[in-house]
Amino acid sequence: MKAPSSPLVDASRRAFLRGVPALTAAAAVAPTPALANDGKHQWAMLVDVRKCIGCQACTVSCIQENIVPEGSFRTVVSTYSVKLTDSDQPAGTYVLPRLCNHCDNPPCIPVCPVSATYKREDGIVAVDGDRCVGCAYCVQACPYDARFINHETNKADKCTFCAHRVDAGLLPACVETCVGGARIFGDINDPNGELSRRLKEAQPELKVLKPELETAPRVFYIGLDERFTGKVEGEGTLWKPRNLHSSAHG
Numbered sequence: 001m002k003a004p005s006s007p008l009v010d011a012s013r014r015a016f017l018r019g020v021p022a023l024t025a026a027a028a029v030a031p032t033p034a035l036a037n038d039g040k041h042q043w044a045m046l047v048d049v050r051k052c053i054g055c056q057a058c059t060v061s062c063i064q065e066n067i068v069p070e071g072s073f074r075t076v077v078s079t080y081s082v083k084l085t086d087s088d089q090p091a092g093t094y095v096l097p098r099l100c101n102h103c104d105n106p107p108c109i110p111v112c113p114v115s116a117t118y119k120r121e122d123g124i125v126a127v128d129g130d131r132c133v134g135c136a137y138c139v140q141a142c143p144y145d146a147r148f149i150n151h152e153t154n155k156a157d158k159c160t161f162c163a164h165r166v167d168a169g170l171l172p173a174c175v176e177t178c179v180g181g182a183r184i185f186g187d188i189n190d191p192n193g194e195l196s197r198r199l200k201e202a203q204p205e206l207k208v209l210k211p212e213l214e215t216a217p218r219v220f221y222i223g224l225d226e227r228f229t230g231k232v233e234g235e236g237t238l239w240k241p242r243n244l245h246s247s248a249h250g
Contacts, residue, residue, distance in 0.1 A: 042123045042189045043161055043218070045175070046198055047097045050223035051182035054079045054095040058174035058183065065162060065173035069152045074159040075099035075174050094225065097182065099174070100125060100146040100159035101209065104216035108138040108147065117156065123218055124163050129155045143210050144217075161185070188218075198222075 054077050062068060062075045075098065082094045102125045109117050109125070116132035119125050127138075132155040139147045139156065150157040162172035170176070175183040186195025199206065199220060207224045208217040 040121055040189065041187045043166060044102070044123065044186065044188045044195060044220065045099075045161070045172075045218065046184040046195055046202070046220045046222065048182045048184070048222045049096065049225075051180040052077060052095050052097055053180050053182075054093070055179050057177045057179050058097065061173040061177040062159070062162075065165075066160075068157075069150055072148045072150065072157065074157070096224075098144070098146065099219060100142075100161075101144050101215065101217035101219045102159075102161060104218060105214060107141045107143065107213075107215060111137040111141040113137065120163070122166075124161050124166070125158075126160055126163060127156050127158065129153065132156050143213055143215065 056077055059073060059076045062073070066074055068074055077095050077097045080094045080096070082092055102123060104123070106117075106119060106125050109119060113135065114131050114133055116128045117125065117138050118128065134149055134154040134156065136149050136156070139149060142158075147156055147158045149155070162170075162174075165172060171185055172183075175185045184195050184198055186193045188196055188199065190196055202220075202222045205222060207221045208219070209221070210217075
């Protein structure tokens with residue numbers, strides 16, 4: 001009998017919308033992307049928060065490309081109403097693109113009792129749907145709230161960097177459709193590639209989410225405001241990813 005998974009999806013959504021401070025902790029020292037020595041591709045992404053306009057084109061294209069079920073998402077730009085901690089007046093909004101971090105040391109892999117979650121040779125963390133039993137251990141283990149149980153398949157689901165597109169020589173759907181050019185995808189083993197160049201240029205201000213966990217994320221950020229975790233408070237706006245599915249599929 002398949003276990004119902006919609007409560008897990010709803011719980012994950014609520015946790016995501018209210019867990020801003022914990023999710024946006026940034027490193028005091030800029031992380032250094034790890035390079036493999038085997039000459040193989042090692043895919044990673046750089047998100048320039050300064051260029052993100054919160055248009056949700058990435059979220060919509062991901063839903064369409066990967067047939068993400070209603071009420072769930074593989075990537076999303078969460079928009080927050082931000083105010084100073086010592087003032088009642090709103091100071092504006094803050095946007096934060098979110099997706100699986102494809103960690104070099106992913107905590108979701110060792111907790112899987114059937115080895116359904118695994119790391120490909122190119123660094124992409126993937127899920128073998130044939131092996132997955134939908135236990136949701138990996139959902140609980142992910143510190144970035146980037147996994148969910150697909151309520152149509154009852155299997156663990158997440159961003160795959162659009163592995164099927166990458167294998168065909170294409171960019172992930174979210175990168176290809178980003179209006180502001182805020183997402184840069186590439187091979188960190190390619191020293192002449194745009195991603196490597198941008199990572200090197202941004203090194204002094206390069207950040208990752210939850211660096212204290214030492215998961216070594218492969219999603220890096222430029223322009224992640226330190227004040228967002230310290231001197232300001234963030235509350236989710238009324239926008240929810242659920243509202244996009246009607247327009248994406250209808």
